[in-house]
Amino acid sequence: MPEPTVEALIGDLDSDDTAIRVAARDALQQRGISAVAPLMRALTGPASERALSMYTVTLQRLGRSAFSTVVNALASEAESDAQSAVTKRLSRVLRGFRTDCMVEYVGELHHDSPVVRAAAAGSLGCCGSAALPYAVHLLPLLADADRQVRDSTTLALSRLSADVAPMLSxxxxxxxxxxxxxxxxxxxxxIDPRELDPADQAAIRRLINIKQLDDSPQPFTACFLAWIAVRTGDQAGLLDLLELSDPEPATFVLGATAADSDSHDFQDGPPYPQYARVFVTPELDGWTLVVGRWCSPIDEERSDHVAHMCQELSAHYGAAQAYFFGAQNDGSAWLVAEHGAIIRRGASDDEGAADDPEWEIGEPLPFEQQERDRLIAEGGDVEFEWEFALLEMAPKLAGALSINPLEVGATTPARGRGVLALTPYGAVHGVPPGALPI
Structure with a gap:
């Protein structure tokens, strides 16, 4: 029986039968360079997602045999449309050669096409610490004329491990x-920003100070947003009462990004990196917000301490509130304290508070009752609608009682400047590394 043609094997890569697809992939790998051109034609033409995935994997397994063909096709396609689906497919193939082609990647860092340069840099980053010996070749691309190349190089170097830090220093x-x-x-x-050279820390601080001159309030957007609102403009007093340390100037963009980034850094035990730092805003229409997962009134690790903090803050300033809001229907929680006493603590069922009958405190606030009365007046399935209303209760309640961080903006009255400060967790354990936009 004659061997199947390359074209027949490529057709088998889209078979419903997994065994047939795998056998075709392995057979094409054995054909070597003779399979490259037909596979490239298939990859750059119309095909199912399953077929495209198999074409990609098969080309990647061919390694050096396919490398130059992929690079040439990528450069040609990118010249006509750098954002096309075909360009993205070819870039994905190139990245998949990994450690088999690190020397070849280095050779393409000087390619005339910025798309190829960016893909080659990103491909070295995908090799992780194995690419450390080639890190020096990435350095010139940090000043490349093309933004995509610079960004790809920055990410690539970050992926090579902290061993590149001395070279960068x-x-x-x-x-x-x-x-x-x-x-x-x-x-x-x-690395932890506190471990940067003092001159580098000073350079960052100068840039932030300049940007703060015309910084204006921005809405906070985060998957998991937690904050404490205090009726005061006494930022220094808040830092002292909350035992926050090492305050550094921060724009709204920097502070909001830090809060969002840290809230995703989940960990079940100490040192709890999601609790390491908070953004303390300027005074906003008579209120100061402390933003960060450390402020959550519902987190099991933090809820008791947050309740105690709000009592103390409200005793000192008259009113303090703590909120949590999950932007992807992940629930709401709220705590309202006045003159040293907690008058209300509640949450949506999604936050699990209903499992602990002692967690909820006080009767529903007038705003909560108003929202429920509104649903009753509208008719329909009140209980069903109420569940969804509770999911979004935190920011709406905050808007009625203090400041809704989702709605602050350039027109919000502001006085002072924001700071990013370490919590007691962060003072001991440091903060998660990661560059933040200024």
Missing amino acids: QVRRGGPGGLRRGALTVLADL
Whole structure:
């Protein structure tokens, strides 16, 4: 029986039978370079998602045999449409050669096409610590004329491990000057910002101070947003009462991004990186917000301490409130304290508070009752609608009682400047590394 043709094997890559697909993939790998051109034609034409995935994997298994063909096709396609689906497919193939083609990747870092340069840099990053010996070849691309290349290189160096930090620190001290800014971004992504050279810390601080001159309030958007609102403009007093340390100037963009980034850094035990730092806003229409997962009134690790903090803050300033809001229907929680006493603590059922009859405190607030009365007046399935209303209760209640962080903006009255400060957790354990937009 004659061997199947390359074209027949490529057709089998879209078979409903997994065994047939795997056998075709392995057979094409055995054919070597003779399979490359037909596979490329299939990859760049119309095909099912399953077939495209199999074409990609098969080409990647061919490694060096397919490398130059993929690069040439990527450069050609990108010249006509750098954002096309075919360009993205070819970039994905290139990244998949991994450690088999690290030397080849280095050779393409100087390609005329910025799309190829970006893909080659990103591909080295995908090799992880194995690509450390080639890290020095990535450095010039930190000052590439193309933004995509610079971003891809920054991410690639960040993926190579903290072992590249000494090399980047040398760039910061000795140049070339055009690489210094990119090197600082990567360093901030690799290590605790407090471990940066004092001169680098000062450079970041100067840039933030300049940007704060015309900084204005921005809405807070995060998957998991937690905050404490205090009726005061006494930022220094808040820092002292909450035992927050090392305050550094922060724009709204920086503070909001830090809160969002940290809230995703879940960990079940100490040192709880999601609790390491908070953004303390300027005074906003008579209120100051402390934003970060450390402020959540519902987190099992934090709820008792947050309740105690709000009691103390309200005793000192008259009113303090703590909220949690999950933007993807992950629930709401709220705590309202006045003059040293908690008058209300509640949550949607999604937050599990209903499982603990002692967790809820006080009677529903007038705003809560208003919302329920509104649903009753509208008719329909009140209980069903009420479940969804509770999911979004935290920001709406905050808007009625203090400040809704989802709705602050350039027109919100503001006085002072924001700071990013360490919580007691962060003071001991440090903060998660990661460059943040200023």
